[in-house]
Amino acid sequence: xxxxxxxxxxxxxxxxxxxxxxxxxxxxxxxxxxxxxxxxxxxxxxxxxxxxxxxxxxxxxxxxxxxxxxxxxxxxxxxxxxxxxxxxxxxxxxxxxxxxxxxxxxxxxxxxxxxxxxxxxxxxxxxxxxxxxxxxxxxxxxxxxxxxxxxxxxxxxxxxxxxxxxxxxxxxxxxxxxxxxxxxxxxxxxxxxxxxxxxxxxxxxxxxxxxxxxxxxxxxxxxxxxxxxxxxxxxxxxxxxxxxxxxxxxxxxxxxxxxxxxxxxxxxxxxxxxxxxxxxxxxxxxxxxxxxxxxxxxxxxxxxxxxxxxxxxxxxxxxxxxxxxxxxxxxxxxxxxxxxxxxxxxxxxxxxxxxxxxxxxxxxxxxxxxxxxxxxxxxxxxxxxxxxxxxxxxxxxxxxxxxxxxxxxxxxxxxxxxxxxxxxxxxxxxxxxxxxxxxxxxxxxxxxxxxxxxxxxxxxxxxxxxxxxxxxxxxxxxxxxxxxxxxxxx
Amino acid sequence: xxxxxxxxxxxxxxxxxxxxxxxxxxxxxxxxxxxxxxxxxxxxxxxxxxxxxxxxxxxxxxxxxxxxxxxxx
Numbered sequence: 001x002x003x004x005x006x007x008x009x010x011x012x013x014x015x016x017x018x019x020x021x022x023x024x025x026x027x028x029x030x031x032x033x034x035x036x037x038x039x040x041x042x043x044x045x046x047x048x049x050x051x052x053x054x055x056x057x058x059x060x061x062x063x064x065x066x067x068x069x070x071x072x073x074x075x076x077x078x079x080x081x082x083x084x085x086x087x088x089x090x091x092x093x094x095x096x097x098x099x100x101x102x103x104x105x106x107x108x109x110x111x112x113x114x115x116x117x118x119x120x121x122x123x124x125x126x127x128x129x130x131x132x133x134x135x136x137x138x139x140x141x142x143x144x145x146x147x148x149x150x151x152x153x154x155x156x157x158x159x160x161x162x163x164x165x166x167x168x169x170x171x172x173x174x175x176x177x178x179x180x181x182x183x184x185x186x187x188x189x190x191x192x193x194x195x196x197x198x199x200x201x202x203x204x205x206x207x208x209x210x211x212x213x214x215x216x217x218x219x220x221x222x223x224x225x226x227x228x229x230x231x232x233x234x235x236x237x238x239x240x241x242x243x244x245x246x247x248x249x250x251x252x253x254x255x256x257x258x259x260x261x262x263x264x265x266x267x268x269x270x271x272x273x274x275x276x277x278x279x280x281x282x283x284x285x286x287x288x289x290x291x292x293x294x295x296x297x298x299x300x301x302x303x304x305x306x307x308x309x310x311x312x313x314x315x316x317x318x319x320x321x322x323x324x325x326x327x328x329x330x331x332x333x334x335x336x337x338x339x340x341x342x343x344x345x346x347x348x349x350x351x352x353x354x355x356x357x358x359x360x361x362x363x364x365x366x367x368x369x370x371x372x373x374x375x376x377x378x379x380x381x382x383x384x385x386x387x388x389x390x391x392x393x394x395x396x397x398x399x400x401x402x403x404x405x406x407x408x409x410x411x412x413x414x415x416x417x418x419x420x421x422x423x424x425x426x427x428x429x430x431x432x433x434x435x436x437x438x439x440x441x442x443x444x445x446x447x448x449x450x451x452x453x454x455x456x457x458x459x460x461x462x463x464x465x466x467x468x469x470x471x472x473x474x475x476x477x478x479x480x481x482x483x484x485x486x487x488x489x490x
Numbered sequence: 491x492x493x494x495x496x497x498x499x500x501x502x503x504x505x506x507x508x509x510x511x512x513x514x515x516x517x518x519x520x521x522x523x524x525x526x527x528x529x530x531x532x533x534x535x536x537x538x539x540x541x542x543x544x545x546x547x548x549x550x551x552x553x554x555x556x557x558x559x560x561x562x563x
Binding site for chain 2 (some may be wrong): 074077080081082083084085087091212213214216217222225228229230231242243245246249250253276277279280283284286287290293324
């Protein structure tokens with residue numbers, strides 16, 4: 001039997017286990033929108049921890065993360081840095097969000113913001129932003145999955161087939177089980193990814209250099225030593241500047257807790273302690289980026305000149321004489337990383353599309369609980385097909401879209417703060433702030449030469465956002481006292 | 491504001507500044523290497539662990555925990 005057949009067999013077993021783990025828990029939740037979108041608000045610490053953790057670690061973890069360390073050195077530490085503090089805000093607003101969701105039946109981020117700011121336009125705006133960000137995100141996950149299967153099978157399985165099979169599994173368990181399918185598969189996938197990452201991060205430097213310390217010592221003594229000096233290198237290989245590094249960390253940290261698919265998991269928590277404890281434990285998940293980056297550093301001296309940098313992990317695997325079983329497991333681990341993010345995004349995009357978009361347009365007879373759940377399922381299929389089209393057929397460069405999304409998503413943060421902590425924040429203020437912030441971010445993303453300082457485009461967006469949010473709010477009529485108090489005292 | 495909250499915010503700001511300029515700039519060198527990692531890498535890991543313990547302490551001292559009967563599994 002050829003070795004790639006064994007590898008694909010291992011991936012096949014992984015896919016079968018994932019499918020089973022995804023479908024079975026869906027049999028237990030209620031047949032309702034709340035069951036499908038928020039798991040009947042029944043998630044415990046273990047599930048919520050893995051849902052958040054594994055959703056964040058996408059195929060970027062196994063492809064982009066080592067790629068950054070490999071090509072830009074210490075610049076890659078920014079990925080660890082923003083996650084160190086980025087989840088802390090959710091400790092404070094997560095329990096409030098959960099309680100209000102339970103009381104008023106919210107299941108998405110836009111629903112709670114729409115209620116506080118008394119504005120359906122805001123909810124529609126958020127729905128549009130979320131879907132625009134989610135489709136390229138999902139497309140990249142599909143591409144990652146297809147890429148790994150094609151590389152490992154030495155081209156025997158084309159990219160469209162690899163991505164198609166992996167995401168057919170995702171489509172099936174998201175369709176049947178909703179968020180509980182996402183939860184249980186992410187638990188399995190999360191543990192699997194962690195084991196693989198630690199194994200590779202320790203084994204590769206040991207095999208190539210005799211240890212992690214020895215590997216770093218050799219880089220430090222080589223002419224590549226500048227890579228270990230923070231803040232590392234920029235995309236063109238020159239030393240990066242502190243302005244760009246620091247602002248990238250800050251913008252990503254601000255945006256982290258308000259990503260719509262992470263934020264809305266607060267509605268799935270079974271109690272306040274679960275929500276808080278999940279935020280507390282999150283950095284333990286973040287810790288697994290340490291071996292991930294070490295993988296990339298290992299390749300700097302061992303395999304110079306590999307392009308694109310993102311292919312460095314599959315490249316190492318094909319170069320080293322590793323046991324077939326291990327290559328198969330790493331391959332399955334990368335699929336797990338891709339799918340555990342893809343499922344959460346697919347599920348959120350469909351839920352948001354129906355709850356915050358279509359539900360404002362469609363006639364009321366279409367909006368019974370049962371029909372709404374079926375609509376979400378239908379949208380799960382449509383969104384999968386759209387993303388699949390971009391992943392394997394269209395040549396539109398989508399990476400740029402995704403790069404811009406971090407700055408864009410961060411613009412939701414001031415609204416969430418205003419929702420709970422500023423009673424004068426009004427609907428018009430929120431719309432003006434969000435729209436102004438997003439447009440400013442897009443402007444400076446497209447025309448970086450217009451930036452007065454080399455700061456991340458999201459910083460300029462946030463400045464415009466907060467200014468508009470405060471001034472427009474102060475010049476418009478406050479929301480009703482009763483509405484505001486519900487949120488201030490939540 | 492309680493002393494507990496003030497302490498939390500102070501340490502939180504220190505950690506955040508430790509992760510970016512100017513705090514991180516003081517620990518951005520390669521040497522000394524600690525536990526096999528360059529100082530720049532080791533420092534980020536220390537900040538990550540510090541952020542974890544800060545929030546853990548804040549959680550454990552949370553006065554609103556009065557529901558021991560709520561199950562976590």
